[in-house]
Amino acid sequence: METVLLILAIVAGFVLLVWGADRFVDGASGLAQNFGVSPLVIGLTIVGFGTSAPEMLIGALASMDGAPALAVGNAIGSNIANIGLVLGITLLVRPLIVNSDTLCREFPVLGLVMLLVFGLMYDQHLSRFDGGVLFIGFVLMLAAMTWLAIKSSKTDPLRQEFEQELTTPTMTSSQASIKFIIGLLTLLIGSKILVWGAVGAATLLGVSELIIGLTIVAIGTSLPELASSISAVLKAEPDIAIGNIIGSNIFNLLAVLAMPGLIAPSLFDPAVLTRDYVVMVLLAVLLFLFISLNKQAHLGRFAGGTMLLIYISYNGFLAYQGSI
Numbered sequence: 001m002e003t004v005l006l007i008l009a010i011v012a013g014f015v016l017l018v019w020g021a022d023r024f025v026d027g028a029s030g031l032a033q034n035f036g037v038s039p040l041v042i043g044l045t046i047v048g049f050g051t052s053a054p055e056m057l058i059g060a061l062a063s064m065d066g067a068p069a070l071a072v073g074n075a076i077g078s079n080i081a082n083i084g085l086v087l088g089i090t091l092l093v094r095p096l097i098v099n100s101d102t103l104c105r106e107f108p109v110l111g112l113v114m115l116l117v118f119g120l121m122y123d124q125h126l127s128r129f130d131g132g133v134l135f136i137g138f139v140l141m142l143a144a145m146t147w148l149a150i151k152s153s154k155t156d157p158l159r160q161e162f163e164q165e166l167t168t169p170t171m172t173s174s175q176a177s178i179k180f181i182i183g184l185l186t187l188l189i190g191s192k193i194l195v196w197g198a199v200g201a202a203t204l205l206g207v208s209e210l211i212i213g214l215t216i217v218a219i220g221t222s223l224p225e226l227a228s229s230i231s232a233v234l235k236a237e238p239d240i241a242i243g244n245i246i247g248s249n250i251f252n253l254l255a256v257l258a259m260p261g262l263i264a265p266s267l268f269d270p271a272v273l274t275r276d277y278v279v280m281v282l283l284a285v286l287l288f289l290f291i292s293l294n295k296q297a298h299l300g301r302f303a304g305g306t307m308l309l310i311y312i313s314y315n316g317f318l319a320y321q322g323s324i
Contacts, residue, residue, distance in 0.1 A: 073213020091304025131261020
C-alpha cells in the first residue's frame with residue numbers, strides 16, 4: 001500500500017508540475033506583453049525561468065525537508081536530461097538547423113557557468129557562500145539576458161521566432177495575474193508532493209536521494225522542456241528549441257544549485273563531480289561540437305540518437321550501481 005501511495009504521489013507531482021509550469025509561464029508572459037516587454041526578452045528570461053521553476057521549487061523544498069542531495073541530483077540530472085533526453089528525442093522527431101547569433105553567445109556563457117560551478121563544488125561541500133555566489137550569478141544572468149535581448153539584431157532568427165510566438169496580448173492583465181498565481185500555487189503543491197514521494201521512494205528502495213534526484217525527479221522536471229522543445233521544432237522554430245535547453249541548463253546550475261547551498265549547506269557524494277558532472281559536461285561539449293563543426297549548424301537524427309544513447313547508458317549505469 002505504501003509503495004502504491006508513493007508512486008501516486010510522484011505521478012501526481014509530475015502532472016501538477018507540468019500543468020502549473022505551463023500556467024505560470026502563460027500568466028507571466030501575458031503580464032509582460034501587456035506591459036510592453038519585447039517578445040525576445042520574454043522568451044529569454046520569463047520562458048527560460050519558467051521551465052526551470054519546477055527544479056527551483058523542488059530544490060528549495062527538498063533542502064528544507066533535509067534532503068539537499070535530492071536537490072543537487074535534480075539540478076545536475078535535469079541538465080543531463082535536457083540535452084540527452086529532451087534534445088535527443090526532439091532531434092529524432094525532427095532535425096533542425098540553428099542560426100541564431102544569440103545562441104552563439106549563450107554557449108560560451110554556459111561553459112563559463114559550468115567552470116564556475118565546478119570550482120565552487122571542487123571541495124565536495126556546497127556552502128552558503130557557494131549558494132550566495134550562484135544566486136547572485138542567477139540574478140546577473142537574468143539582467144545579461146535582458147540586455148542581450150534588447151541589443152540583439154532585428155534579423156536574429158531567435159528574435160523573429162519569438163515575435164511569431166508572442167505577437168499580441170492574448171489575455172487581460174487580470175486574467176494573466178490569475179493564471180500566474182494559479183500556476184505558482186500548483187507548482188508549490190506539486191513540488192511538495194513530489195519531494196515527499198521521491199524521498200519516500202528512496203528510503204523504500206534503499207537507494208540514495210542523489211540517485212532519485214538524478215533519475216526519476218530529473219526526468220519529471222524536464223517534461224516542460226520536452227513539451228516546449230518538441231512544440232518549437234514542429235512549428236519550425238529551432239532556435240527557440242535549443243535556446244530553451246541552454247537557458248534552462250544555465251538557470252539550473254545557478255538558481256537550482258543555489259537552493260541547497262543557501263538553505264541546507266552540506267557535503268555531497270564525490271560521485272557528483274567524478275561521474276555526474278562529467279556526463280553533463282560531455283553532453284554540453286558534444287552539442288557544441290555538433291553545431292559548430294557543421295557549416296550549416298545542422299543537428300540531425302545522428303546527433304539526437306548519439307545523445308539519447310549516452311543518456312540511456314548513463315541511467316543504466318546508475319541503475320547498476322544502485323543494485324550492487
